């Protein structure tokens with residue numbers, strides 16, 4: 001991180017409109033400190049706010065689930081409903097072909113040669129992805 005920032009550079013910052021840390025383009029700096037940035041997501045200009053470092057998602061273990069944990073009937077029901085939703089998406093041809101050399105994002109629609117169409121529900125680093133298919137959840141290999 002020795003590179004000096006200049007106007008036009010990309011930087012991560014907290015956006016009040018998006019209520020998230022998003023990519024921003026630097027508009028103005030004081031010295032080497034960005035003061036004014038434009039959110040690349042909502043296109044809004046605002047003062048630069050450094051992303052919070054200490055509240056990284058990794059610190060909380062609340063939502064951490066081991067791959068292959070047995071699922072409750074209610075959860076399976078929700079899975080079925082979720083799958084129905086992507087089945088609709090699929091008709092517009094948004095699913096990408098599954099490939100273990102590929103990386104995935106949560107909620108991405110995926111089409112698999114055996115399981116058919118599914119949606120990415122969880123990523124298990126470094127190289128596992130859980131995809132919800134019509135037949136249920138499958139843990140598949142992927143690239144980080």
Ligand SMILES: [Zn+2]
Nearest residue numbers: 015018039042
């Ligand atoms: Zn924004």
